[in-house]
Amino acid sequence: MNYLTSIKKVILLQNTRALMCAASSVQNELLTTQKVPWGALLTNRQYRSMPTHGIGKYRHLLPKTLPKKKKDKIQMKQIKAASDTEFGVLNVCVSGYDMTLVEHYSQYIHNFCNHLDIKVVESYALPTKTTEVMVMQDQGTKMYVDGILKTYERFVQISEMKATLCPIFMEVLLKNQPEGVQLCVKEHTEADFQSRFKARPELEGLIAKMNN
Amino acid sequence: MAAPFRCIYRPLWRVITGSGRLTVGMRNISFTENHFSATNHKTASVGSPWTLHGAVCLQRLPVISQDRNPIEEEFSGLMQQMELERSLLSDHELRLLEDAARMSRKQEEDYDSDEEEDYGDKEIVTAQDLEDAWEQKLKQFHPAQRSNGDKLDVSSSERCLADSLVLLIKQDVGSQKVWLLPQVQWKAGETLRQTAERALAHLPADVKATFLGNAPCGFYKYKYPKDIQKEGSVGAKVFFFKAVMCSPNHLPLEKNSFAWVKKDELKDFLTPEYLKQVNRFIMSL
Numbered sequence: 001m002n003y004l005t006s007i008k009k010v011i012l013l014q015n016t017r018a019l020m021c022a023a024s025s026v027q028n029e030l031l032t033t034q035k036v037p038w039g040a041l042l043t044n045r046q047y048r049s050m051p052t053h054g055i056g057k058y059r060h061l062l063p064k065t066l067p068k069k070k071k072d073k074i075q076m077k078q079i080k081a082a083s084d085t086e087f088g089v090l091n092v093c094v095s096g097y098d099m100t101l102v103e104h105y106s107q108y109i110h111n112f113c114n115h116l117d118i119k120v121v122e123s124y125a126l127p128t129k130t131t132e133v134m135v136m137q138d139q140g141t142k143m144y145v146d147g148i149l150k151t152y153e154r155f156v157q158i159s160e161m162k163a164t165l166c167p168i169f170m171e172v173l174l175k176n177q178p179e180g181v182q183l184c185v186k187e188h189t190e191a192d193f194q195s196r197f198k199a200r201p202e203l204e205g206l207i208a209k210m211n212n
Numbered sequence: 213m214a215a216p217f218r219c220i221y222r223p224l225w226r227v228i229t230g231s232g233r234l235t236v237g238m239r240n241i242s243f244t245e246n247h248f249s250a251t252n253h254k255t256a257s258v259g260s261p262w263t264l265h266g267a268v269c270l271q272r273l274p275v276i277s278q279d280r281n282p283i284e285e286e287f288s289g290l291m292q293q294m295e296l297e298r299s300l301l302s303d304h305e306l307r308l309l310e311d312a313a314r315m316s317r318k319q320e321e322d323y324d325s326d327e328e329e330d331y332g333d334k335e336i337v338t339a340q341d342l343e344d345a346w347e348q349k350l351k352q353f354h355p356a357q358r359s360n361g362d363k364l365d366v367s368s369s370e371r372c373l374a375d376s377l378v379l380l381i382k383q384d385v386g387s388q389k390v391w392l393l394p395q396v397q398w399k400a401g402e403t404l405r406q407t408a409e410r411a412l413a414h415l416p417a418d419v420k421a422t423f424l425g426n427a428p429c430g431f432y433k434y435k436y437p438k439d440i441q442k443e444g445s446v447g448a449k450v451f452f453f454k455a456v457m458c459s460p461n462h463l464p465l466e467k468n469s470f471a472w473v474k475k476d477e478l479k480d481f482l483t484p485e486y487l488k489q490v491n492r493f494i495m496s497l
Contacts, residue, residue: 163425164425164427166424167424167427170425171271171424172495177273179276
């Protein structure tokens with residue numbers, strides 16, 4: 001029985017072999033010139049001595065990415081002596097009520113830094129803050145909602161800016177500041193970094209319980 | 213350089229607000245001085261034939277944005293029209309449509325108010341009423357004028373609100389009265405930036421200004437005429453520092469000795485060589 005099934009398989013393979021011979025001439029050469037075990041006929045693989053072997057591979061060319069840690073480390077500041085003083089890490093904060101103006105201005109600052117070869121570490125946004133403006137009614141004591149204002153904030157983080165370049169940089173930013181947009185340049189601190197994370201009330205509750 | 217030039221490292225802490233007509237609010241800068249005195253420490257008494265001056269280039273920043281070109285106007289009009297046509301209706305506009313439909317249904321004879329869904333107190337205040345109330349409020353708001361026209365002359369700092377202006381002073385240099393940026397001679401023992409700050413303080417008008425950095429932005433040297441040249445001094449070197457005005461200056465300055473000028477008007481006031489050096493660091497917006 002087994003012998004019969006194996007013969008049937010071979011006959012089947014012979015048929016497939018005939019089909020493949022008709023398909024491409026390259027594969028024809030392979031099949032006729034070399035002694036190929038019949039298992040290999042099932043696949044369309046390129047043989048290792050083919051010049052185009054592994055032609056589509058690219059994973060070995062990419063840089064090795066380590067598995068990402070949960071928390072980044074904050075960069076250390078650098079103070080060089082004398083005339084080449086550089087600032088450490090600065091945060092340029094753009095905030096306002098009009099989203100298009102705020103976004104465009106922060107993009108302008110980012111492109112400007114790229115143009116002047118100032119290193120931009122990060123460029124991020126803080127969550128939108130919604131403010132409700134409530135007005136007292138003319139007759140009566142009830143307050144009603146007059147309007148809703150949303151405050152948008154964008155940060156551009158700069159590192160190692162030369163102190164000689166700083167006045168020019170600040171002047172261009174100030175002169176191109178649109179109306180209704182506030183600009184703020186401050187140093188980056190750990191508190192600024194922590195403020196981006198969401199508060200975790202359950203974790204803090206558990207820690208408090210542990211400590212008690 | 214003969215002057216001891218101490219480099220000061222300071223952490224920046226600035227809050228700068230720019231909003232419409234009201235110019236800039238508070239600027240808080242904190243200083244820490246670190247002495248990096250390893251380099252030059254020659255005192256002036258060793259001798260250089262040049263006297264040093266520090267000058268301040270005080271600028272009033274533009275208050276409003278510039279007017280658009282005709283092409284820019286057309287394009288912005290086109291973009292607004294396109295955005296309007298592509299946009300979806302907002303909540304308020306939907307409410308307006310609903311109210312209009314409900315009103316038209318009310319007018320029909322076979323109107324049954326029980327068939328309507330429960331919409332609470334929207335009967336009392338319709339969306340149209342709200343819109344009318346808002347329009348009334350808008351009419352009460354009067355925005356400030358964008359341009360004061362030709363009423364203001366050169367000595368007022370409210371001149372061209374869309375451009376940045378530089379302060380010029382008529383000082384006597386030697387025997388002549390010359391227009392230049394406010395400058396003061398350097399005293400031994402102070403940094404050039406402190407000289408510039410002194411120059412600012414010497415102005416009769418009380419202006420609060422923020423200096424943009426410790427590094428000078430420009431430099432000009434001139435030789436004294438032959439008859440004034442003594443053994444020690446050949447001429448003078450002037451270092452310019454940039455400063456930005458924080459508080460709006462409402463005090464009127466004397467017309468003949470002070471001027472707030474734009475960059476292209478500078479050539480009417482300054483001498484050619486001075487102008488050449490000054491033009492290098494004054495940015496036209």
